[in-house]
Amino acid sequence: MKDRLGSIIYVGKARDLRKRMSSYFMASKKTRADLKTRALIDTIADFEFHEVRNETEALLLEGKLIKDYRPRYNIQFRDDKRFLLVKVKLSDPWPRFQMTRMKKDDGSRYFGPFAHSGALKTTLEWLNRRLGLRTCRPRVPGETEYKHCHADVIRNCSAPCVDRISKEEYLEKVEEACRILEGKGRREIFDELETEMQKAAGKLNFERAALLRDVVENLRKTLSPTRQFTRGRGVPTTVKPLEDLADLGEALGLEGPPKVMECFDISNVSSNHIVASMVRFTEGRPDNQNYRRYRIRTVEGQDDFASMAEVVRRRYSRILLENAGAVPEADESQEDVIEIQRRLAKEGRARIVLPDLVIVDGGKGQLSSAFKELKRIGLHDLPVIGLAKQHEEIFRPGRSEPLLIPHDRGALKLLQRIRDEAHRFANGYNELLYRRRMKESLLDDCPAISPKKKQLLLSKFGSVARIRKATAEELSAIPGISEKGAEAILEWLG
Structure with a gap:
């Protein structure tokens, strides 16, 4: 919706x-x-x-x-x-299957994701027992581990650690398990299990029949054929990045589509933590590796204009500094700063590519602050706009009237996506800092308490509220706290 x-x-x-x-x-x-x-x-x-x-x-x-x-x-x-995955590292001497929620580039083979975690766990247990695969944690188990393991005794493991099975036979069982997790031979497995279930029921072995019934049900849930949905693939979408880029370039009167865009947002829920975010879109899509977040250093109180000026200055001064090493000292060309940066990027010598468009979240005030900083460092010709949230007005330097793009055009939708992403990233950082601050105690700022004394006080009384209610005599009973120190603590907590 x-x-x-x-x-x-x-x-x-x-x-x-x-x-x-x-x-x-x-x-x-x-x-x-x-x-x-x-x-x-x-x-x-x-x-x-x-x-x-x-x-x-x-x-x-x-x-x-x-x-x-x-x-x-x-x-x-x-x-x-995230949903559960199953991984197996075939390069291990004795591979084993294990569940994980994160897919890494570690040479392992992954299966899934699987929607039903309970069914997956039961299926994996059945698969290990059926094929005699090991479940112990050591990468290379040996006789020492075997002495403390009973899986072989109850016939849940083929005991490769003590050569009860050859490596070739064990790897064949691992491959068979991989084929089952891929869904190959699914019908044959179901037919075999259902036949076993009918036989057990015919012999009045109803516990065995019920167990096999649950195995079949869990297998059906786990091995149900599903597609993997990845960002931009497998899911139809109305987002068309390249078309939206072309539309945006035309709407703003740029020389071409802004292939690289950077957007800034300020988040200041309180004056304690004023932060900023910078998100980068490349070819109309989020470039997460080039996201940046900042803690505002030079601004006191809530001042969005000054905060925006600081973060823009820090970002583009850093780009010019990073790329300075690629510019020869004796370079006497007549190119301006932006032309030099574009040439370095085209030649592949720029460590950080200058964006084709800068977007600030806000109206005329935020845009003016950002533009002044860009002029100060020689980037006055770098395209920059301000996007005001209330009416989605687009402000440009030197123009008093805002540009209004219809809401059904891809140009505005692209600007909204990058603005919303910058807002999300900034708020996430502010929330992280707030949670860290909440974990701190009022005792951290008390000059009469060392970290060790703080730990002893909280262990004894449990909370700052209970410490406030205690008497100086009770506090001085803590090792290392004198009566004078106890009085100072209570005076500090007020």
Whole structure:
């Protein structure tokens, strides 16, 4: 679901989309809905649909889209927890399968992601027992580890650590497990297990039959064929970066599409932590490796204009300094600073490429502050604009009237995407610093307390509130704290 600006505000899934969507707009449903649902319904302006093959794919895609776009009205999947994967490092002497939530470039072979964690765990346990694969943690287990292990005794492991099985035979079992996790031979496995289940039931061995029934059910959930949804691949989308770039270049009157854009945003929830973010888009897509975040150093209090000036000055002074080594000292060319930077980038000698467009989140004031700093360091011809959030007005240096781009054009949607990403990145940094600050104690600033004394006080009383209620005699009972020191602590805590 999208709002009038095209921003994604909710992601959901359903077997019957018609029934699910119509339920939102029934008068009786809206009357009984809570405040959050009513606010969502009032904000909806457009929809985008993606059809998948089964419920597992729907769950995986829903989780991915929520993590990518962090819609305002979604609650689940907003954390950094990912779906489970299974990995095996075939280069190990005795490979073993293990679960992980992070895919790394470590030479391992990965399977998944898997939507049903419980089914996956049960399936992996069954697979290890069926094929006699090891589950112990040592990379190269030997006789020492075997002495403390009973998996071989209860026939859950083929004991490769003491050569009960040859390396070739063990690796064949690992390959068979890989084929099963890939879904190959799925029908044959199900037929075999169902036959075993029927035989067990025929012999009145109902516990065995029930166990096999659960194995089959978990296998069906785990091995259900699903596609992997990656950013920009496998998911149809209305975002067209290259077309939006061309449209933006035309709307702003630039020489061409701004292939590299950088956007700045200031976040100052309080005067304690004023931070800024800089996000870079390349070819219309987020370039996460070149994101930067800053703590404002020279500004006291909440002053967005001065903060924007500081962060722009720091960013582009740094670029010029980094690239200075590629410019010969005896260079007597008539090129200006920007032309030199463009030439270095074209020749592949620039350590940091200068952007084609600079965007600041804000109106005339923020834009003016940023432009003054660019002029001061010789980048006065670098294209820069300000994007005011309230009416999506675009301000340009030297022009009093803002530029208004229709909301249905890709140019404005691209600017909104980079602005929203800068805002998200800045707020995330401010939230991180706030959480760190919350972990600190008032005792950290007390001159009469060392870190060790602070630890002893908190261990004894449990909180600063209880320390305030204590008497000087009680505090002085802590080793290392005198009566005079105790009085100083209580006076400090007030």
